[in-house]
Amino acid sequence: MVAPIGQDLDKALHLLESGELVAIPTETVYGLAANALNGRAVAKIFEAKNRPSFDPLIVHVASMQHARKFAIEFPLQAEALARRFWPGPLTLLLPKTSEIPDLVTAGLDRVGLRCPAHPLTISLLAHASFPLAAPSANPFGYISPTTAHHVQDQLGNKVSYIIDGGPSRVGIESTIVGWEHNEPVIYRLGGISTELIEAVVGAVLVKPHSTSHPQAPGQLTSHYAPRKPFLLGDLMSLAAAHPHKRLGVLSWKGFDRMPGSVQMVLSPNGDLTEAAHHLFSMMRTLDESPVELVIAEEVPNQGLGRAINDRLRRAAAKV
Ligand code: TXA
Ligand code: MG
Numbered sequence: 001m002v003a004p005i006g007q008d009l010d011k012a013l014h015l016l017e018s019g020e021l022v023a024i025p026t027e028t029v030y031g032l033a034a035n036a037l038n039g040r041a042v043a044k045i046f047e048a049k050n051r052p053s054f055d056p057l058i059v060h061v062a063s064m065q066h067a068r069k070f071a072i073e074f075p076l077q078a079e080a081l082a083r084r085f086w087p088g089p090l091t092l093l094l095p096k097t098s099e100i101p102d103l104v105t106a107g108l109d110r111v112g113l114r115c116p117a118h119p120l121t122i123s124l125l126a127h128a129s130f131p132l133a134a135p136s137a138n139p140f141g142y143i144s145p146t147t148a149h150h151v152q153d154q155l156g157n158k159v160s161y162i163i164d165g166g167p168s169r170v171g172i173e174s175t176i177v178g179w180e181h182n183e184p185v186i187y188r189l190g191g192i193s194t195e196l197i198e199a200v201v202g203a204v205l206v207k208p209h210s211t212s213h214p215q216a217p218g219q220l221t222s223h224y225a226p227r228k229p230f231l232l233g234d235l236m237s238l239a240a241a242h243p244h245k246r247l248g249v250l251s252w253k254g255f256d257r258m259p260g261s262v263q264m265v266l267s268p269n270g271d272l273t274e275a276a277h278h279l280f281s282m283m284r285t286l287d288e289s290p291v292e293l294v295i296a297e298e299v300p301n302q303g304l305g306r307a308i309n310d311r312l313r314r315a316a317a318k319v
Contacts (some may be wrong), residue, residue: 002156005148005164009124016041016128023137024060024124024153025165025254026116028089028173028191029144029280031060031134032159039101042133046103048158051140056106058091058114058174062125067113070097070131076120077184077201081177084200085119089170089191093178104133116172120165121229135171141225143287143315146171146280153195156262172276172307177204187305191276208310224280224315226287230294232316248286250296262289272304279308283315 012022016033019041024033032048036039036059042088046053061067064082068074071094073083078092094112105111116122125132136144137151137159145151148164156162163319175190177197180310184204198204228248231238235255239247247261252275254265264282266275286294296312 002152003154003159004136005152007120007164008161009120009127009163012124012161013127016124016130016132021045021158023148023155023159023162024118024121024132024134025148025163025168026060026118026121026134026168028086028171029146030137030148030162031058031116031132032151032155033060033119034127035134035136036060036104036131036133037099037101038130039043040071042101042103045133045135048155049135049138049140051135053103054106055135055140056108056112057104057135058112059100059104059229060121060125060132060134061113061115062122062131063115063155065267066125066131067092067115069112070100070113070170070319071095075179075182078177079178080200082115085196086115087122088115089117089172090114090197091173091174091176091188091190093176093187104213105115110178110217111174117169118165120163124163139288143226144173144226144280145284150281150284156241160279167277167281169277171192171279172304172311173307175307180205189310191307193303194306195303200319224283224311225317226283228287228291228294230283230287230296230316232296232298232312235297242293242295245292246290247295248289248291250282250286250294252297253275255297262286262291266308268278272299272302272308275299276304276308279311279312 091112091114093110146168170191175192176188
């Protein structure tokens with residue numbers, strides 16, 4: 001059984017009201033959504049993704065006003081960030097109200113709230129009487145989906161409907177910001193660069209890696225992992241080290257020395273925004289190509305480049 005793909009928001013809303021799962025487009029990546037206030041519906045997300053239940057879900061809301069209903073406190077810095085970047089690729093970790101089921105936050109006191117910037121999903125949220133809990137719509141640990149067909153390919157038999165909103169504009173997940181002792185902390189690098197966050201709230205602590213007990217599994221060292229071996233480093237040296245393998249190559253601006261390889265270029269003009277937009281779909285295309293090994297290089301480590309490099313390193317990390 002495969003899920004129907006379309007743009008019928010009434011149908012999507014009806015399914016969500018009945019506790020079913022619907023894949024939703026966002027500007028970052030596609031989400032696997034359920035009514036966040038319905039614990040049984042939320043449980044289906046964990047089952048469909050094969051996701052460990054210690055991994056909390058982001059709750060998507062229609063507006064800042066809507067977000068306030070689910071946070072006990074909305075500190076001034078959070079408000080400033082929300083005003084500047086919502087709707088957009090920013091998730092705020094704020095102390096939750098009791099209306100949010102514990103399963104959504106994996107028992108944590110804070111809930112991740114985000115107002116996504118996609119017209120279809122904003123319209124869906126505006127018509128729903130509940131917020132939507134949604135992780136990225138991929139099996140746990142695999143590359144995140146940026147088109148409706150990516151979702152269809154991997155979770156098509158687990159969702160009731162897929163809303164097709166076209167390719168995700170930003171292409172990389174939201175930046176996650178929370179506060180510790182009133183100081184802002186970035187827990188996941190994402191679609192809003194650290195520089196832009198700091199322009200609003202001043203210096204932030206970046207804590208994207210965690211040790212044994214992750215606060216966010218996007219922090220797990222190995223994540224976003226392709227199925228084929230995926231090596232990150234200097235393309236020339238990596239290619240030289242694997243002379244007899246059929247290679248997939250993911251380059252930053254191009255790499256012309258490799259006849260017989262399958263090549264993907266993140267951004268021929270060296271534009272980090274374009275590179276982020278292409279990242280996951282190119283990783284996926286290479287993973288599905290008839291190659292034995294994929295080699296990739298980092299992009300400049302600034303702005304969105306830091307989030308891109310974060311994803312590349314986790315994809316390359318050995319489990
Ligand atoms: O851009 C995005 O954020 C996408 C779209 C669909 O909105 N969603 C997404 O969800 O990336 P997911 O579940 O794949 O990643 C969310 C990350 C996880 O690493 C999770 O552990 C962390 O956010 N997270 C969510 N709620 C949290 C909480 N209450 N405390 C700490 N981390 C949280
Ligand atoms: Mg994810």
